[in-house]
Amino acid sequence: MTVESAFVSSPVRIMSVGAAAGGLRLAAADAGAAWGRPGGRGQAAVCAPDEDVLTLAAEAAGRALHAAGVDPQVVDGLWWGTSRPPFGEGPSHSLLAAAIGLPANSSGVLCSGSTHAGVDALLAAADAVAAGSARLALVVAADNQLPGPGTAFEARAGAAAVALLLRAEPGPATIGARVTRTRPYLDRYRGDGEPATRDVYDARLFREEVFMPLVTEVGEQLGALDVTTWSLPDPDGRLASVVARRLGSGAPASSAVYTAVGDTGAAAALLGAAEALDAAGTVGVVAYGGGRATGVVVTVESPVPGSAAVADALSGGTPASYAQVLRARGQLLASGETVPMGVPPESAMFVRGMSEMLGLLGARCADCGTISTPPSIHPTCINCGGTKLELVPLARRGVVHTFVVNQTMPAPFVAPLPIAVVDLEDGARVMLQAIGDGSDIKIGGEVELVLRRYAHERGVPVYGFKAHPVVERSPSDS
Amino acid sequence: MAWNRVAVVGAGLIKFGELFEQSYEQMAAGAFNAAVRAVDKGFDPKQVEAAFVATQRGTLWGQEGIGGNTVPTAIGLAGIACTRIENACPSGSDAFRVGAMAVASGVYDVVLVIGVEKMRDKSTEEGLLSRAAAGHPIYTRGETAPVLFAPFATRHMHDYGTTREMLASVAVKNHHNGALDPYAHFQSEITVDDVLKSPAVCTPLHLLDCCPQTDGAAATILVNAERAHEFTDRPVFVAGFGVATDHPYLHEKSTFVGLKATTLASDRAYQMAGIGPSQVDMAEVHDCFTITEILDIEDLGFVEKGKGGVASLDGETSLTGRIPVNTSGGLLAKGHPIGATGVAQLTECWWQLRGDAGERQVEIRNGYALQHNVGGRGSGVSVVNILTNKQ
Numbered sequence: 001m002t003v004e005s006a007f008v009s010s011p012v013r014i015m016s017v018g019a020a021a022g023g024l025r026l027a028a029a030d031a032g033a034a035w036g037r038p039g040g041r042g043q044a045a046v047c048a049p050d051e052d053v054l055t056l057a058a059e060a061a062g063r064a065l066h067a068a069g070v071d072p073q074v075v076d077g078l079w080w081g082t083s084r085p086p087f088g089e090g091p092s093h094s095l096l097a098a099a100i101g102l103p104a105n106s107s108g109v110l111c112s113g114s115t116h117a118g119v120d121a122l123l124a125a126a127d128a129v130a131a132g133s134a135r136l137a138l139v140v141a142a143d144n145q146l147p148g149p150g151t152a153f154e155a156r157a158g159a160a161a162v163a164l165l166l167r168a169e170p171g172p173a174t175i176g177a178r179v180t181r182t183r184p185y186l187d188r189y190r191g192d193g194e195p196a197t198r199d200v201y202d203a204r205l206f207r208e209e210v211f212m213p214l215v216t217e218v219g220e221q222l223g224a225l226d227v228t229t230w231s232l233p234d235p236d237g238r239l240a241s242v243v244a245r246r247l248g249s250g251a252p253a254s255s256a257v258y259t260a261v262g263d264t265g266a267a268a269a270l271l272g273a274a275e276a277l278d279a280a281g282t283v284g285v286v287a288y289g290g291g292r293a294t295g296v297v298v299t300v301e302s303p304v305p306g307s308a309a310v311a312d313a314l315s316g317g318t319p320a321s322y323a324q325v326l327r328a329r330g331q332l333l334a335s336g337e338t339v340p341m342g343v344p345p346e347s348a349m350f351v352r353g354m355s356e357m358l359g360l361l362g363a364r365c366a367d368c369g370t371i372s373t374p375p376s377i378h379p380t381c382i383n384c385g386g387t388k389l390e391l392v393p394l395a396r397r398g399v400v401h402t403f404v405v406n407q408t409m410p411a412p413f414v415a416p417l418p419i420a421v422v423d424l425e426d427g428a429r430v431m432l433q434a435i436g437d438g439s440d441i442k443i444g445g446e447v448e449l450v451l452r453r454y455a456h457e458r459g460v461p462v463y464g465f466k467a468h469p470v471v472e473r474s475p476s477d478s
Numbered sequence: 479m480a481w482n483r484v485a486v487v488g489a490g491l492i493k494f495g496e497l498f499e500q501s502y503e504q505m506a507a508g509a510f511n512a513a514v515r516a517v518d519k520g521f522d523p524k525q526v527e528a529a530f531v532a533t534q535r536g537t538l539w540g541q542e543g544i545g546g547n548t549v550p551t552a553i554g555l556a557g558i559a560c561t562r563i564e565n566a567c568p569s570g571s572d573a574f575r576v577g578a579m580a581v582a583s584g585v586y587d588v589v590l591v592i593g594v595e596k597m598r599d600k601s602t603e604e605g606l607l608s609r610a611a612a613g614h615p616i617y618t619r620g621e622t623a624p625v626l627f628a629p630f631a632t633r634h635m636h637d638y639g640t641t642r643e644m645l646a647s648v649a650v651k652n653h654h655n656g657a658l659d660p661y662a663h664f665q666s667e668i669t670v671d672d673v674l675k676s677p678a679v680c681t682p683l684h685l686l687d688c689c690p691q692t693d694g695a696a697a698t699i700l701v702n703a704e705r706a707h708e709f710t711d712r713p714v715f716v717a718g719f720g721v722a723t724d725h726p727y728l729h730e731k732s733t734f735v736g737l738k739a740t741t742l743a744s745d746r747a748y749q750m751a752g753i754g755p756s757q758v759d760m761a762e763v764h765d766c767f768t769i770t771e772i773l774d775i776e777d778l779g780f781v782e783k784g785k786g787g788v789a790s791l792d793g794e795t796s797l798t799g800r801i802p803v804n805t806s807g808g809l810l811a812k813g814h815p816i817g818a819t820g821v822a823q824l825t826e827c828w829w830q831l832r833g834d835a836g837e838r839q840v841e842i843r844n845g846y847a848l849q850h851n852v853g854g855r856g857s858g859v860s861v862v863n864i865l866t867n868k869q
Contacts, residue, residue, distance in 0.1 A: 337604070339603070339604070339607075339608045339610060339611040340611060341611045341615055342611055342612035342613060343613075343614075343615050345615075349615075350615075353614075353615075357615070357616050372730070373729070374614075374616075374617065377614075382725055382730050401633070401734065402629040402630070402632045402633040402636070402734045403629065403632055404624070404625055404628035404629050404632060404680050404681060404682075404683075405678075405680065405681035406610075406620055406622060406624070406625055406680045407677075407678045407679055407680060407681065408607065408622065408624070408679045408680060409607060409610045409620060409622055410603035410604070410607045410608060410610065411603075413610055413611075413620060416681075417620050419620055419621070419625055419629075421629055421728060421729055421731075421734065429729050429730070429731075430617075430729045431617060431629075431727070431728045431729035432616070432617070433619060433620055438681065443632065443633065443636045454615060454616055454619050455611075455615065455619065462615050462616075464615070464616030464619075465616075
């Protein structure tokens with residue numbers, strides 16, 4: 001068979017990979033039971049109330065940068081693919097770039113529109129590196145799917161992110177040929193103004209007329225390049241294995257990811273390949289979404305840093321009931337009034353404070369070294385009154401000095417809410433919300449600070465860092 | 479030598495509680511009339527030249543803009559000078575301090591200090607609890623009032639072995655005193671077991687470790703000390719006062735086993751009064767939570783740092799103890815209508831120093847009573863006033 005593909009003009013390498021998944025796990029059977037039908041096997045990762053697509057993206061990006069040992073300040077741009085950016089229209093890209101710690105002159109693209117967006121971001125970044133307009137490109141494919149309640153795919157709609165660091169210089173894996181097939185067709189979609197995604201109109205029509213022809217043809221094109229391992233789209237829990245059989249392959253590498261976290265939309269194709277980057281071989285990565293199927297070949301010469309930690313990053317999670325999942329997805333709301341945030345998220349306070357909240361900055365005193373935080377409300381040092389202050393990123397690890405567990409708050413707060421005073425490794429003291437129910441926090445206990453969504457206020461996500469009790473070695477350290 | 483330039487010749491309050499039937503203005507009038515009636519030789523309200531009004535949260539009843547003009551009209555004195563004082567939980571005690579300074583300056587001879595707070599016109603969710611969403615969007619998110627004090631309980635328990643039973647003993651004592659105080663919101667005894675088994679509010683604090691949300695008003699009449707005997711033969715004098723601040727955010731605290739503002743404010747007040755903590759016969763201190771009273775009695779110098787829990791459990795602060803604390807029932811039993819709280823505490827001190835405290839009367843040996851509040855964001859403001867019955 002003739003391979004009809006566009007080859008990039010110069011090779012682009014993958015330096016490292018990182019992954020993250022929502023903290024809750026919904027058993028498919030529980031979602032089905034709520035609607036009086038079998039929900040099937042498996043589970044889906046769901047964002048906890050303080051997580052969303054941006055916090056997952058930031059977490060995966062941080063792990064990829066850490067695995068490569070790269071300072072975010074030297075990254076040239078962010079290529080972010082997601083079907084659900086935190087703003088339908090707004091500063092999604094600039095917020096994520098700031099949260100990752102990219103420099104203010106970083107470039108890049110936000111790809112969206114369908115679950116095809118993840119591979120769009122990868123190929124756009126590869127083109128930028130090949131063209132020489134970016135030396136070091138950060139790709140993040142992330143999704144936090146919001147399925148309509150009662151839809152068949154609700155039980156499998158997942159939330160996860162995967163990040164890849166690309167450059168032109170030699171590296172452990174190389175991005176090769178790509179191929180795309182399109183057919184204009186209304187598969188899963190949401191109309192303008194609709195919050196939740198609708199399922200396909202007719203599952204057999206979708207399968208026979210659109211999905212199987214497009215994906216099979218793309219797969220066959222790539223298959224001619226001696227693919228040894230596949231990441232294949234699996235919109236209903238069965239189609240990936242059907243495609244794999246047609247391609248003469250066994251179960252695709254991506255099936256383990258679908259089992260662990262469900263269908264993660266725009267993240268699914270790259271996430272499904274991430275574990276396969278751990279061993280030499282040729283990986284065929286196929287993405288589907290919005291009537292488009294695209295495949296790309298990745299040749300792995302040696303294990304890509306971070307790939308061995310992917311499975312850990314997707315494992316675990318807290319089992320959640322269907323009602324908890326609905327609440328976490330914002331589909332189950334408290335009746336009556338909720339208490340609004342005192343500071344409107346559009347106001348000047350957020351202009352002054354956004355960078356320091358997203359970047360976790362402090363003000364270090366040139367005279368005595370004390371760190372006051374946040375800088376925007378500390379024109380003078382809290383220790384000596386000095387006014388020569390330097391902006392510094394705070395340490396991300398520390399020890400609990402004292403804490404409480406708040407049990408009594410009005411909506412939208414949900415108890416129990418642990419709050420901890422933490423002494424960071426750089427000597428700064430902060431008070432932040434902690435993750436969990438408070439049962440694993442103790443004075444002297446170690447915590448790491450991670451980005452979370454503190455509030456969803458008047459439609460606007462508000463992000464800041466929370467203290468995560470360190471129970472064992474965190475995956476980002478491996 | 480105590481300062482003693484200003485005398486308190488009248489003091490009174492209304493019964494604290496959930497006063498759904500009374501407006502802010504009606505509560506103010508009730509407290510003012512109680513203070514006027516308490517002046518031994520009679521008092522013509524028209525003698526008041528200026529008023530200092532403590533109201534902390536007009537937002538709690540939808541009257542954010544309350545200024546100095548609301549109270550004079552309510553008490554029939556429209557036209558007098560009047561200023562509202564807002565200084566967090568010490569608003570009432572700070573209004574008293576400012577009123578005393580106004581008299582001492584010679585500008586006025588007779589001033590009214592009145593605290594009025596409407597806490598229960600709004601639901602608890604929309605009221606004080608709504609501060610969970612106020613302030614900094616990250617650094618104070620979820621910070622309801624107990625979050626300001628519970629971290630101190632956690633650390634005090636860790637460092638000094640303070641127990642929940644010790645915390646509970648504060649609530650048990652103050653409810654006992656409240657049961658003897660006809661003005662108290664709660665008028666029944668509780669047990670240590672009641673406190674331990676009450677629902678968790680903000681671990682490690684449970685419901686009965688916390689003061690209630692209470693409506694109330696209290697008033698005092700201050701005069702130039704040289705004119706005190708025109709009004710009474712048993713005047714009480716302002717011996718000294720102190721106010722101090724600390725950083726406003728909890729993460730800026732250097733210690734979680736004490737409140738620096740209290741220590742600083744009391745040092746200043748003791749120096750002004752020319753006494754030390756051992757000469758204080760009784761104290762009304764800020765017990766918004768049980769842990770707060772334990773911190774207070776240490777920070778005010780009544781007991782050694784770290785021994786507040788044991789001292790409370792051992793009864794050292796009971797009506798018959800070495801240093802009786804919160805004889806009125808304190809904020810825990812009498813209630814905490816914020817602006818009124820400090821003025822009501824001063825009224826209790828006034829009664830105790832004059833021997834008018836009835837069943838709650840404690841032995842007055844040295845002639846000094848201390849009143850204390852601490853609060854605001856990060857408990858960053860404290861006021862201490864010291865009264866004396868000695869000329």
